[in-house]
Amino acid sequence: MTVTDLVSTPRDAARELPQSMVERMTVILDAFEGRAARLSLEDVADYAGLPRSTVHRILHQLVGLDWIEHTASGYRLGRRALGLAGGDGGRSEIRAAAAPLLHQLHLQTGLVVHLTVLEGGDSVYLDKVGGRFATCVPSRVGGRAPAYATAGGKALLAGLSPENVDGLYSPRLRGCTDRTVGDLPALHQELNRIRRRSGLAFEHGESAPGVSCVGVAIRGYDGPVAGISLCGDTRSAPLDRVAPLVADAARTISRTLYPEHSDRRRPRSNARIPAGPPETTAPLVAARAG
Template identity: 65%
Template sequence: MTIIDSGSGTAEQDRRPELPPSMVERMTRILDAFDSRATRLSLEEVARRAQLPRSTVYRILHQLTESSWIEHTSFGYALGRRALGLGGGDGHDRIRAAAAPLLHELHLRTGMVVHLTVLDGGDSRYLDKVGGRFAAQLPSRVGGCAPAYSTAGGKSILAGLEPEAVDRLYRPSLVRRTGNTIAERTILHHELSRIRLRGGLAFDDSESVPGVACVGAAVRGHSGPVAAVSLCGDAKSARLDRVAPLVVNTAREVSRTLFAGPADRSADNAGAGRLQALGTH
């Protein structure tokens, strides 16, 4: 007589991760595992970050690769051209291309996490993220958003807008993300005025993510700010005053790459050199 062990199947099922009910949620978990356009992950790393079975992740990754949402190379899996395209059209690819080498240089010089963002409605949308081990502690990801008034990069862009334009963006109430988040438009306008007095330099002291401090500067076009560069680090140990000149210099370099001609580069060369020297002290 054959004895069927009905308990073994149940035990095996209990050990398996519970699958999300929809394919969309599974795909979202997998795409969210890539927190930067430069992130390269193995199959096992994607499965661990997404908290999904390896076989499920392999099958979905294969489908995402065929449709260009994910790229698969000998170095691992990465975001594909369609996923990166969600970071924005309207010249965003051009901004990313102009900023990429400068962002990497800024990270190498400071060891801090670097963000490139644009204003999307009232939010800061992340076009790029470059960083080391500390980057994994930040919830920011390429294509993701945070309220612009809660981030250094976002505030540096808002400071370049007319007050009436800022009011139109935030007609409802401002939502707090932490205890330090600006939650009133009057206070926000005072903060933006201070940023303008500092020449566009903005700071974020645990206003978006608890324990994380940032400094940002806008990338300016002919008619106003088009993006922002920011540096983030541990709020207790980051010396933002020391790296702030490097952020300003990087934002200016991105702007010159995008918009300025040879004469403009020559005219700004001395000032940019002084900022760079300040950042090394």
């Protein structure tokens, strides 16, 4: 059940200038046809058939109540509307779009595959696919870990502004192992390295001893919406060679979830190879060349 179900308003009624506040809110929410919709103020006003100033005032109130979110790309459905519509804020849709790619990555690499979202300062695991090594990775669907300690989490954090990252953590960070980044300045340095590698994140024993991962963010209209990562034994996982596979999977999932956005941002054929850590750069170039 959605907010729009509370008052049934046919689309044609939008042009009849509804008088009550509930009617106006309903017809404005009806303008958003799903979680992917991004509308300008003018778009909403045109759909609703209401004065621009009226729509702006109502949208401002809806933003304050989390029914609508205002982003750089326009207005979109907010946490409350998505929660009522899908029960989980769109996570089921992300998981469904990613599921075939997660299994494909596992079959291609034999490594453990994670799908995560950012909740506060934590990575929450939406899915996990793996073979024998999966039991050695202390993660579970529905569980969580500090985002700064995981490859998928760091890829998500790298898509945020430094100010937003600062708002998630205290200056000192809780360590999962003796290799976990320990404070905010060190975390910002790591996130800058990830941005210079075009979003490719690595972690070696930072979330659990003996486990290494490579991760990339799945991007939406306004930034990262989920993280996808491959994990394996630190001693043998070929993260340098599988990194391009993770990046390709993330782009494919993004195109599935946001086809219009992806069409506008198709990668150029002469895109620069990300500059990875010293031990991974050469094999990564070789993998892409092959």
